[in-house]
Amino acid sequence: MLNDPRSHGLWQATAPEPPATASLDAVVSADVVVVGCGYTGMSCALHLAEAGRRVVLLESREIGFGGAGRNVGLINAGLWLMPDDMIAALGSVHGERLLGLLGDGPVLVMDIIDRHRINCELERNGTLHCAVGPAGLKEIKERAAQWQRRGAPVRVLDAEQTKARLGTPAYCGALLDERAGTLQPLAYARGLAQACLAAGVTIYTSSPVVAADKKGDRWVVSTTGGTVDAEWVVVATDAYSTGPWQSVRSEQxxxxxxxxxxxxxxxxxxxxxxxxxxxxxxxxxxxxxxxxxxxxxxxxxxxxxxxxxxxxxxxxxxxxxxxxxxxxxxxxxxxxxxxxxxxxTADALPRLHKFGRNVVGFSGYNGRGISPGTVFGRELAYLILGEKAEADMLLPLTELQEPWxxxxxxxxxxxxxxxxxxxxxxx
Incomplete structure (x- = not known):
């Protein structure tokens, strides 16, 4: 991608070709402009378009250029934090809400892949969190117990069972999560883009955003070649953020x-x-x-x-x-x-930010992007569609803050x- 074999490696070499797109060089209008062609942005655009909204997707580089096209490809449930730690950090309301939605996140990913026939090497056989020594075994047992109390299909394998699954005796146990799986991450991103186009979304690539200005009750989002005016703006640029939302990158x-x-x-x-x-x-x-x-x-x-x-x-x-x-x-x-x-992020939790009236975005995935990104995109669509209020979102609104x-x-x-x-x- 961008003639750099170390940016996307195997995924670039084996993914289906991306859909044909062009850069924005005109003045266009939409109900919603989504900035960023990663999992969050494209999931949001897809759900909005399927509900009948006019959506423009803007991408500064190429589809899946950021973390969406470079990651390992694990469709995990939840976050790095253990469930009880999420409750302690967020409180019972948001904590349980987040656990429930992200626990079911792999189901959403696999459903989208099935419905839109996305060719992305999907494997539904689960994931293995492998224990290194007694401390590692204690960690995965505690993680399993916390998920099991919430009814999740996870279990701890002993050393022999782990060896049979992995083909190596290097680990003393593993946590098997049957909700999870793997995929080809760049292929999934490109498949989401195809699904967006089929649903009526307009995608512009090589179109970095340089400004976003309020004009009456609408926003004018300017790229290096054109502008989009819309009622809503979704910021889905995360760790690769530049331009007006550089602060999102600076927060991480x-x-x-x-x-x-x-x-x-x-x-x-x-x-x-x-x-x-x-x-x-x-x-x-x-x-x-x-x-x-x-x-x-x-x-x-x-x-x-x-x-x-x-x-x-x-x-x-x-x-x-x-x-x-x-x-x-x-x-x-x-x-x-x-x-x-x-x-x-400082606490290993993602963020929900409101950058202005009708300008919202999630960020800070902490190494868990495929499933959470897909879920967060859908939740932003629900907010814009009026199906959920801000108080019903899975995370509270927080202020941007750069870590020390x-x-x-x-x-x-x-x-x-x-x-x-x-x-x-x-x-």
Whole structure:
């Protein structure tokens, strides 16, 4: 994407072609203008269009350019925070509301994929949160207990069951979440765009927003080539925000995350490595994630950026880690490599902001974008349609606030990941 093989890697190489779009070079009008062609923006646009609203989608780069086209592809339920911690942070009303909607988030994602026949390598076999040592096992048992009290179909696997699922004895247990699954993230984003177009949404790409001005009871959103006037504006730019809503990016600390993909594995190896094709990640602070794509490539990732000295350090660490995790792989060569930025908020919770009258947006996904982004987009559509009031939303409105030492922390995370991977004797 944008002639950079490290921006979207495997996903760019294997996703269906995006729909044909052009940049905005005229004055147009709509009921709602949505800024950002990621999961939130396109889910919002799709639900609005299906309800009969005229919607214009604006994207500064390409469809799925941000986190939507770079992530691991895990369709998880909930957030990184444990359920009880979400209640403690948000209170019972918003906390339980958020848990309920995000717990059902994978169902919404899979329903949209089915209804619109999106070709995105969907796997419905669940995910595995893998326990590293006694502390990790304690963590996943507590997480499982909290979800089970709410009726979720999750359970803890013992070491032997985990080994059978993963094909490695490296972990002492795993939390299996049967609500979850995996997909090809950029293909899902492009499929959402196709669904939006079919529903009547107009999409303009290569159209960065440079201004948003109130004109009477409407907004005029200006790009480098044209303008859109609308009653409502949805800001769905998240960690890649620029222009009038740069403050959304500034509210988050960027955490770099990379992925490496092997060549397609042979039939014999696929019988011993993730034979059920679950997506997996572990409980380490500097975690590892691993999964298979539809063609049998092993996708392996962790915290870090593939630039400067980080490229060689992280790739060398990944080879060492895979040799211990799956020695049957032998010498590993990577066919694709890419990385992006995860936007982290101070409390690991997403945000609902109101930037002005009829200007709203969610942000701060903290590494959980596919399911929450799809849910948040639908909820914004319900707000605009009048089906929900602000008081009924799944998060309270909050003010924008930049975290302390944001830039210093970003440098620390990038360099710290290199130091950890340089010294690590994984597994």
């Amino acid at each position: 600390v960027h955490l770099p995350y990379f992925n490496l993909a092997t060549q397609p594995l042979g039939v014999d190896l696929l019988q011993t490595i993730l034979p059920g094709r679950e997506g997996a990640w572990d409980t380490r602070t500097i975690l590892s994630s691993f999964r298979l794509d539809r063609s049998g490539r092993l996708v392996f990732g962790s915290v870090g950026a593939l630039r400067n000295t980080g490229t060689a350090i992280h790739k060398a660490w990944a080879r060492r880690a895979l040799a211990k995790l799956y020695p049957q792989l032998g010498a590993v060569e990577f066919e694709h490599e890419w990385y992006g930025q995860i936007g982290m 030492f944001r830039r210093s922390r970003e440098i620390y995370y990038e360099i710290g990941a290199q130091v950890a991977h340089l010294a690590s004797e994984r597994f």
